[in-house]
Amino acid sequence: MAANPMTQFEVYRIGPEIKIGAFDISFTNASLFMVVSSLAILLIFNLGAKKNSMLPNKIQLLAELSYTFVSKMISDTAGSKAKPYFAFIFSLFMFVLFCNMFGMIPYTFTVTSHIIVTFVLAAFIFIGVTIIGFIKHGFGYLKLFVPSGVPIVLLPLIVVIEIISYLSRPISLSVRLFANMMAGHTMMKVFGGFVISLGIVGGWLPLTFSVALTGLEILVAFLQAYVFAILTCIYLNDALNLHH
Amino acid sequence: MIRKYFFQLIFLYLFFSKEVFAAESGGMPQLDPEFWVSQIFWLTLVFGTLYIVLSKLILPKISANLELRKSQIQENIEAADKQRKDSELKLKEYDDIILKSKLESKNLFNETREKTLKDINIKRDSLEKQIDEEIKKAETEIDQLRKGAPEKINKIAIETSSEILKNLIGTEINNSSISAIVDDLYRKNVGKYYGN
Numbered sequence: 253m254a255a256n257p258m259t260q261f262e263v264y265r266i267g268p269e270i271k272i273g274a275f276d277i278s279f280t281n282a283s284l285f286m287v288v289s290s291l292a293i294l295l296i297f298n299l300g301a302k303k304n305s306m307l308p309n310k311i312q313l314l315a316e317l318s319y320t321f322v323s324k325m326i327s328d329t330a331g332s333k334a335k336p337y338f339a340f341i342f343s344l345f346m347f348v349l350f351c352n353m354f355g356m357i358p359y360t361f362t363v364t365s366h367i368i369v370t371f372v373l374a375a376f377i378f379i380g381v382t383i384i385g386f387i388k389h390g391f392g393y394l395k396l397f398v399p400s401g402v403p404i405v406l407l408p409l410i411v412v413i414e415i416i417s418y419l420s421r422p423i424s425l426s427v428r429l430f431a432n433m434m435a436g437h438t439m440m441k442v443f444g445g446f447v448i449s450l451g452i453v454g455g456w457l458p459l460t461f462s463v464a465l466t467g468l469e470i471l472v473a474f475l476q477a478y479v480f481a482i483l484t485c486i487y488l489n490d491a492l493n494l495h496h
Numbered sequence: 497m498i499r500k501y502f503f504q505l506i507f508l509y510l511f512f513s514k515e516v517f518a519a520e521s522g523g524m525p526q527l528d529p530e531f532w533v534s535q536i537f538w539l540t541l542v543f544g545t546l547y548i549v550l551s552k553l554i555l556p557k558i559s560a561n562l563e564l565r566k567s568q569i570q571e572n573i574e575a576a577d578k579q580r581k582d583s584e585l586k587l588k589e590y591d592d593i594i595l596k597s598k599l600e601s602k603n604l605f606n607e608t609r610e611k612t613l614k615d616i617n618i619k620r621d622s623l624e625k626q627i628d629e630e631i632k633k634a635e636t637e638i639d640q641l642r643k644g645a646p647e648k649i650n651k652i653a654i655e656t657s658s659e660i661l662k663n664l665i666g667t668e669i670n671n672s673s674i675s676a677i678v679d680d681l682y683r684k685n686v687g688k689y690y691g692n
Binding site: 258259261262263275276277278279280282283286287290293294297298300301302304306312315316319320338339340342343346347363365366367368369372373430434 | 523524525526527528530531532533534535536537538539540542543545546547549550551553554555557558559560561562564565568
């Protein structure tokens, strides 16, 4: 019968168990797909950067279009001050995008459908952005929590809300990506299960849905990577150009 | 309609697969902390490596390629612009030359025309003068001839008549009487012979 739609998210060891102290850092299927995604990124962009011809070939065009796409995204949202962080945001965007996309291949593992992975990325971004903000503005960075033009009476409430919203950034950032990926893949698995259980007679309807959902999920895979990267840019913008 | 079927299907599926769920007792594998440390470790390692390789090796190359292409295109555009300007300048020069030469040729033509006209006028004037002089000369000559003619004729007539009379009569006759007769005749017939 239909398998549990959640089994696709199970992590299992590949190879021997590696332990450092009390910590288990064995190589798992999640690690495998992280490595595969990164190698794919490196391969594509290395080929795209290898030779420079006046008329770029397809792979060079792909690399250069991605470069200008991310570069434009950063300069549009965070301004020219964010240029030193270009490489990080580019890596982040590509990593999330490739992990999402590799997850769309049947029988693969989606790295970004795990809350711990997205949370580590989001927490790193959150801590990094906060440190950058304090380095650039000193304690003036705390003005971020005091929006200008707010009546004094409302100010204590607003400040509390602002602080809560700031602190919830890593959670919202990570849960958004994780929940989207998990929900999408679960849904596809469920519809795939329908196709099997309803058989040749009734299976066509869920099959149609499955095909449509695959398209939707590819869109979501790109969109979530984009959202993840652009939110990072926005947070970075807050830290670099204090508007309040 | 489709929507109704859709929800019915989900309901049926959940109804029939409840036992399966119960048997596997999965829940969300994401919330099982067994491999969290492993995932954090590998994520840090892999993403860190990716970041370092991209930022140190690959992205500078792509950036340099883009810059190079941009500058090359810019250079080409500038070169084309320069050449266009040059050609425009040349065209202007050429136009100027043509205009100048046109003007020059016009001037030359006018000058020559005037000079020729002047020459012709001078020549014509001198010719006319010469002709006038010749005509005048001829006229005076004719006048003189005309004036002298009656006298000469009279003289001839006198001499001839004295010769004829001498031969006829054989004696010398006084010329003055003959000339008186001739003069008389001449006065009578002057209108007949020299009528204008």
